[in-house]
Amino acid sequence: MLILARRPGERVVIGEDILVTVMEVSASTVRLGIEAPRGVSIFREEIWLAVREENRAAAEAQADALPSAPIDEVRGEPAATAGEVSSKDETGPQPEASPQPREAPQGGSSSQD
Amino acid sequence: MSVTFQSIRFGEVQVAEQDVIEFPFGLIGLGGSRYTLLDRNPGTGFLWLHSVEEPALALPVVPPEPFFSEFSLHMAPEDVERTGIEQGADVKLYVTVRATPNPLDITANLRAPLVIHEGRGYQVINANPEAQLQAPLFVLSDETARIAS
Numbered sequence: 001m002l003i004l005a006r007r008p009g010e011r012v013v014i015g016e017d018i019l020v021t022v023m024e025v026s027a028s029t030v031r032l033g034i035e036a037p038r039g040v041s042i043f044r045e046e047i048w049l050a051v052r053e054e055n056r057a058a059a060e061a062q063a064d065a066l067p068s069a070p071i072d073e074v075r076g077e078p079a080a081t082a083g084e085v086s087s088k089d090e091t092g093p094q095p096e097a098s099p100q101p102r103e104a105p106q107g108g109s110s111s112q113d
Numbered sequence: 114m115s116v117t118f119q120s121i122r123f124g125e126v127q128v129a130e131q132d133v134i135e136f137p138f139g140l141i142g143l144g145g146s147r148y149t150l151l152d153r154n155p156g157t158g159f160l161w162l163h164s165v166e167e168p169a170l171a172l173p174v175v176p177p178e179p180f181f182s183e184f185s186l187h188m189a190p191e192d193v194e195r196t197g198i199e200q201g202a203d204v205k206l207y208v209t210v211r212a213t214p215n216p217l218d219i220t221a222n223l224r225a226p227l228v229i230h231e232g233r234g235y236q237v238i239n240a241n242p243e244a245q246l247q248a249p250l251f252v253l254s255d256e257t258a259r260i261a262s
Contacts, residue, residue, distance in 0.1 A: 038195055047238055051225040052142025055236075058172035058209040058222075059143060063122035065212035066173055067161045095214055112206050 114150075119168040126163070133165055134234045138195075141225060141236050145170050148234065150207075161208065162227070170176060172219060174207040180250050184208075186226055187240040196235045205229040210250065220247035247248065 004012060012020045018040065021033040034042055043051075114130040115256050128149045151161040153169075158179055164170035177184040186206060188198070190205050198204060206228060208221040223244040 042191065043238065048141060054222040054246060055143045055172065055209060056138050057211050059170060061173050061212040066154045067157050067216055068154055
């Protein structure tokens with residue numbers, strides 16, 4: 001592993017077109033700004049690991065694993081809405097590696113459907 | 114024009130060329146670049162997102178709306194840029210499903226939905242803090258009251 005010491009405002013260049021900027025350093029948090037081409041996916045590691053695990057588990061389903069009866073015969077009521085059943089955060093605390101993602105793009109937070 | 118591919122689950126499958134969805138970045142941890150949606154359980158809402166290139170690569174998905182009425186997707190600015198999908202665009206949404214023998218144990222991943230737009234698909238991270246990684250798909254009627262209380 002390459003280990004570099006950087007000060008706020010200094011950057012690391014990876015390859016020809018990936019720039020990592022140290023934005024801010026505080027007691028236990030480093031804020032990083034990452035500039036990369038569109039084709040490069042960037043994730044917080046713990047989220048990436050959790051989603052990979054869900055995808056892999058989902059892909060293990062056998063052909064007959066799904067309910068064969070229409071939904072209304074299987075369930076009583078729709079499941080509780082997201083966030084109501086469990087408040088446990090599966091991904092743990094989010095490092096402040098980038099600006100808080102709570103704001104949806106274009107200034108509003110509405111669903112895409 | 115149609116596309117024929119092999120599936121370890123369903124044998125030989127034929128779909129229309131326009132039903133093939135390109136996933137430029139694949140699925141997280143699974144890869145795959147060309148998928149299609151198979152309706153093998155009509156009326157249930159469950160579909161199979163099936164690779165047209167890898168016979169073993171397929172996973173169950175559902176549209177979130179019928180199951181999670183308050184589901185909403187918040188795309189981070191970097192995902193909007195990466196996918197080129199603007200807020201309010203005409204998209205189809207699906208969430209991956211962990212199938213289990215007991216329907217009450219089936220969960221859906223609301224944290225990383227699939228966004229499909231004009232023949233292209235992306236798995237994005239839902240920045241909505243309420244989106245669960247393992248959201249139960251079904252609950253019993255009487256349990257609904259119990260859980261809510």
